[in-house]
Amino acid sequence: MLPRVGDGPKERLRSLYLTGETTIIACKADPRFCYTLYIPESAWDEPDQELDLLVSVHGTMRLQSLYRDAFSGFGRFNNCMILAPLFPVGVRGDMEAGGYKYMVEGEIRYDEVLLAMVREAGDLIGRSFEKFMVFGFSGGGHFTHRFLYLHPDRLKAVSIGAPGSVTLLDETMDWWPGIRNFSEVFGRGIDFEALKQVKVHMSVGALDTEDWEITFPEDSPKYIPGANSAGKNRNDRLHRLRETMETRGVDVWHDTVPGVAHDARGVFPYVERFFTDVLKGRLPAPGAR
Template identity: 40%
Template sequence: MPTERPLSPWHLPPDHPAQLFLTGSTPLFALSGDPRVSYCLHVPRGHSNTDEPSPLVVAVHGTHRNVGQVRDHFADFAEEHGCVVLAPLFPAGLTGPNDLDSYKFFTAPGFRPDLLLLDMIEEAAGRWHIRTDRFHLHGFSGGGQFAHRFFYLHPDRLASLSVGAPGRTTLLDSRTPWWRGTADSAELLGAAPDTRAMAELPVQLVIGEHDTHVEVWEGAEQPGSRMDRLNELRENWARHGIATQLDIVSGAGHSDLDVIPAVLSFLSEQIEAPAGRRHTPAGPESTKGLPDL
């Protein structure tokens, strides 16, 4: 049986109704290799296959999985900068009836969300003209957990990284098992962190000024607030030669919408930078404050 070819915007007349679903904000597409997961995109209206492949920004949802809203935060940015935004969806309940977190840790049997994201990118490249060798990755909250762990395993696939207010963090620590450390990541996940490659990437850590709530319930998995954990992560990375830009957003709490201007400012610098010229993050002790939003 012949395989149906995925349609691209340039396969259709400009006024064809399907253009509404192939450019702008798209519907969710099931991943053909694993339809348990899916992805949606924002594709600039003028997207074509006649120029260089468009830069790709991947934006990963938090635990609420408001994937369309996450994608839409970047829509105007995509149109302005000519980049494509891809937002994956890793559903709740995928590995069990009470599963909310498996996509953040990569260790559930039969479920490697990091590899599924790479499959989504390759599949999307069969329909849209996007750069697939390296992409810009952002995640907030649960998405921030995904993003910084992806960084440990696949720095060679990233053009830049933006990590927003993760609730639980993994430190570069060769004595502590995954997920709190990285001692057994090669055995469990097939890759040990390559700190030299990680140090070559522009990295943003971003959080709201008031994102300082401390969980006190019994069984809380890490001490302190998200602010404490992000600072600990930054110090840990600095000890391994990985510089970061820390953006603390004035007046904001734990809100992906409130930190988006800082994220877009960072991404704008990366996408607009000449080829081969990387953004140099702020020094380990500095922050880049923003006005009240």
Template identity: 45%
Template structure:
């Protein structure tokens, strides 16, 4: 076995694909990172890509799948972990809708970004946010709240979408947005953020996303389509009608599989993240 050429165990587990850190802001939540090797040799703050997991909480798998891109592009990858069962032992979905029983998951993510910026040499002013499935739900709702923090957003196959529509109740639309979140929806700022959407062409199963009576259902969720392909297309159409520039990739031969759309995500990330190598 080769001995790592580092001075301490602490240093070893803080480089490459790191261990998992409990968030100082709320230690129920944690995050992992991939820190590219260029971090040791450059004075340039590294760009940041945040990948938000979905219902299955496969944060480590997404982090590891993007490690090679992190090294090649010179960006840090941060993957939050919001465990299931927070506040309700049976709950799987609460982070997707941003606010739950006094927890603001958008603010928890921003606290993790700030902490990572204190630990490592990262440009945390603006970052790329990507999420698939439940992560895609979180990502587009985060965009509505914090467009000024994003250099881009990649929204993957959300099962439930929130249209920018003040006549639809939250979370089908944005009625009551300011009253709920304490800030208005700033459409002009949202228009400045490059938006990418991705879904598999075969992502057509409906059993998980048409479930009346479950905690993550609202009547009318199927009004914009019954499949994820139909719903993300409706979201794209809503954005473009409001002057938001969107690239939608419908990936042939892929079902509901986040790893299957990552090549499209990488191509988008190449465009919006500066390269540091």
């Protein structure tokens, strides 16, 4: 959005840096983390119009802008703000790349960091997002389904893309493969009634079958009993995750994308269709496609 003739400094700042694809903004609650936004013009020009929020979470490569830009058109035509967080590698000085995927890393609770970003982004434009949507692919898919377990009351819909490891709703295994000690780890249990109210989508490429990166040897720091129990590859593991959610009464829309390997760009159109159907109130029957 370009500044208009006669705009003052505040309006020019808003037009150049806080409309459309924004600059990168540090999280006030913890400046080790940051986020970028897509803010539709309607957020400023039509303040009384309902505005939705979609959080788009990066994978291990941290391609933050890609995850925002993939949904900018969706945001424009559906009056939806896009928030793409950045959870850098090694925020505790140890080059750890997977902390955000499992919600807890030392003193950091990544779910609380994201909730702070959502609150701050709302404050920036004078809105409050009591419920919002979340998408994540690969490492972001890890984050998304575990965030769902923690905060189903804050979510309208989620889309879980090809996570390498999954947390099953299985009370015979400890966190993270299962949820037996969930309340000990997080201080509260899972609200299964709230979970059943969230619209859940899963997507994975039909050719996403490599397992070298997602098989946990017993000497891995992330290995615990059950780490590989959900299946050999991402297709197997996502299928098993869907089964455990459906057993708990959660409706799941599941797309297996033909001709696509482990590539977020291949699933984006299916994810966009799902969220569009959510906002338009026209979801087809859930199930595997």
